[in-house]
């Protein structure tokens with residue numbers, strides 16, 4: 001809806017152009033007389049759509065041939081289980097880097113399936129939070145893999161560098177940062193992401209995995225989590241989330257048309273810079289993450305006078321600025337400014353924050 005900006009951390013807003021196209025095609029997709037969601041996943045129409053979506057994603061992220069792209073169920077948390085089940089061989093351990101709440105949850109889940117070494121890189125200063133940079137991580141060169149979360153959605157911390165892993169596969173939970181800036185896929189063994197932030201609606205999870213990591217699933221791995229089986233069946237071992245796949249395809253096309261990941265990265269920088277700069281200079285709001293590690297996607301902020309929190313949220317809603325309440329674990333506010341959030345949305349937020357600050361200082 002015009003004039004309304006939704007800052008939800010996920011499920012998050014989708015690009016207006018994508019929503020309009022989906023609406024136009026909703027009950028009659030490509031003159032089939034059916035909605036996409038009513039078509040068999042094995043129909044030639046859906047199979048063509050599915051492979052086009054994969055091709056567009058491959059193009060956007062420059063994914064090499066020796067990586068499989070899997071369209072899975074189960075969300076980010078599904079992958080918290082699937083990763084160790086598929087990659088952690090008997091008598092091996094995996095390194096889990098804990099940089100905030102999601103990587104901590106991933107480590108906790110993985111510990112159910114095998115030996116996990118936890119490396120807590122969080123550092124609490126008097127006035128700010130930071131994490132140890134990858135150059136300072138002490139890693140086990142015999143680990144089955146290293147798991148980390150480049151963007152902590154709750155804590156608003158982003159890790160922009162990669163560790164030197166000496167051949168140990170790097171597994172990245174990119175749920176809240178995928179497609180927001182360019183990455184070199186060849187440096188990762190596996191990337192996964194729940195769709196509901198930068199890709200499409202919830203119900204779909206992407207896995208990009210190097211082929212040599214397939215085929216080692218532990219005994220007892222549920223078939224629908226077995227990467228090898230999923231890859232052999234083109235992600236159609238069971239019925240995939242077809243409508244979410246279709247919407248993801250529209251988002252990939254939208255991204256390609258606007259200039260790809262390089263262009264969206266430029267826009268994301270501009271949005272984040274505007275918001276952080278305003279917060280830092282306001283004297284009324286603050287963010288507690290050290291500069292250089294601040295998330296470009298999730299911007300937590302606090303009012304210096306927390307007794308104004310409820311009023312801030314009510315007033316924000318009246319101004320069409322939705323879902324700014326911070327995560328229940330950290331409180332305060334959070335503005336999630338994923339790819340679909342236009343610069344106009346961030347400008348509207350800053351204008352409102354400034355008005356609120358001047359009225360209540």
Ligand code: PMP
Nearest residue numbers: 075076077078102153175176194
């Ligand atoms: N990882 C990250 C970084 C997330 O932000 C989230 C959800 N916000 C998850 C994992 C969990 O995703 P899901 O709810 O799809 O299981």
